[in-house]
Amino acid sequence: MAPVPVFPIKVGHIDDVQELRKGKPTTIPERFVRDMAERPSLSPALSSSTTDIPIVDFSKLVKGSKDEVLQLANACEKWGFFQVINHEIEPSLLESIEKVSKEFFMLPVEEKQKYPMAPGTVQGYGQAFVFSEDQKLDWCNMFALGLEPDFIRNPKLWPTNPAKFSETVDVYSREVRKVCKNLLKYIAMSLGLREEIFEEMFGVAVQAIRMNYYPPCSRPDLVLGLSPHSDGSALTVLQQGKDSSVGLQILKNNSWVPVQPIPTALVINIGDTIEVLTNGKYKSVEHRAVTHKEKDRLSIVTFYAPSYEIEVGPMAELVDENNPCKYRRYNHGDYSKHYVTNKLQGKKTLDFAKIQA
Numbered sequence: 001m002a003p004v005p006v007f008p009i010k011v012g013h014i015d016d017v018q019e020l021r022k023g024k025p026t027t028i029p030e031r032f033v034r035d036m037a038e039r040p041s042l043s044p045a046l047s048s049s050t051t052d053i054p055i056v057d058f059s060k061l062v063k064g065s066k067d068e069v070l071q072l073a074n075a076c077e078k079w080g081f082f083q084v085i086n087h088e089i090e091p092s093l094l095e096s097i098e099k100v101s102k103e104f105f106m107l108p109v110e111e112k113q114k115y116p117m118a119p120g121t122v123q124g125y126g127q128a129f130v131f132s133e134d135q136k137l138d139w140c141n142m143f144a145l146g147l148e149p150d151f152i153r154n155p156k157l158w159p160t161n162p163a164k165f166s167e168t169v170d171v172y173s174r175e176v177r178k179v180c181k182n183l184l185k186y187i188a189m190s191l192g193l194r195e196e197i198f199e200e201m202f203g204v205a206v207q208a209i210r211m212n213y214y215p216p217c218s219r220p221d222l223v224l225g226l227s228p229h230s231d232g233s234a235l236t237v238l239q240q241g242k243d244s245s246v247g248l249q250i251l252k253n254n255s256w257v258p259v260q261p262i263p264t265a266l267v268i269n270i271g272d273t274i275e276v277l278t279n280g281k282y283k284s285v286e287h288r289a290v291t292h293k294e295k296d297r298l299s300i301v302t303f304y305a306p307s308y309e310i311e312v313g314p315m316a317e318l319v320d321e322n323n324p325c326k327y328r329r330y331n332h333g334d335y336s337k338h339y340v341t342n343k344l345q346g347k348k349t350l351d352f353a354k355i356q357a
């Protein structure tokens, strides 16, 4: 089932932030200015290693290192975010996807608008998750495509310019899919479960890609690049552009912790679906993006989730009298629909699944 909203949506005019930026505005349009409580603090990031998100060495997992599986377990349980190094995707492919993504965003706005994201939908060029005229907007341009299974692809939204765009997205996505399947295997091991449990359960997994481009902003203290949210996926794979500014932040112990880019590493995060399946042992973590006064930023994000027909609920192995069932069972297609028809608002979307204590 494709998650397409059916209700009428009035979002008003949404400024394209790259076009806005061209005018080098010193005042920021009101729709982008956040309420006090939401504004990012621009105090320098803590640099102690205790605030760095964990690093998982994929090559050690492949070699069967039990210590690395423990490191993965710790990353999933204590952080919900980690950076994967030695993940087997060629650096040249990481560079190619970054190159075509950047080239796409640098096209004239009229060219990009040939692939419009219709209000209330999540594919194409524009701003996703905007449902009303008074909702605050993110300082970000997005381009998103459904990839797998085939029926979520919308060929009309695949750009012909840059010439290598579509081919590169397909090659890159096949490689990221392998990484997701393998990581889910090791995540199952880290939980003491059968390696193949997620692959068997997920069926033909849903995969989508989203490129986020954050132009510099003259008042980064007033705006957000991307609103706080958790991802609805099982796993999310995020590539940070090579020369991009630091921008991704995760909420840990009530503080926003920046994710320092590591060249060629992939940032992985646990999505809502793994939180439900593990009965809250591995939790999705709220995150957001902030902007920079002079530097732009690009992120390339892959969402990997079960097939829409799959029923999701806590796995029996992770429920007992000490860990009572915290989430109800539901159809993943219904969750997808719920996710894409609500604004990004921290972890609120997951209330859909929570059993209220």
Ligand SMILES: COC(=O)C(/C=C/C1=C(C)CCCC1(C)C)=C/O[C@H]1C=C(C)C(=O)O1
Binding pocket: 003, 122, 123, 128, 144, 145, 146, 147, 152, 206, 207, 208, 209, 210, 231, 232, 233, 234, 303, 304, 305, 306, 335, 336, 337, 339, 340
């Ligand atoms: C911030 O999250 C998203 O943009 C997002 C959207 C993903 C999708 C597309 C871009 C194309 C069509 C499919 C899909 C909804 C997956 C997040 O995806 C998460 C949310 C759910 C639910 C999920 O399965 O992945």
Ligand SMILES: O=C(O)CCC(=O)C(=O)O
Binding pocket: 210, 212, 226, 231, 238, 247, 248, 287, 288, 289, 298, 299, 301
């Ligand atoms: O750009 C980033 O670093 C965050 C992107 C993100 O969280 C998302 O697209 O879901």
Ligand SMILES: [Fe+2]
Binding pocket: 229, 230, 231, 236, 287
């Ligand atoms: Fe996200």
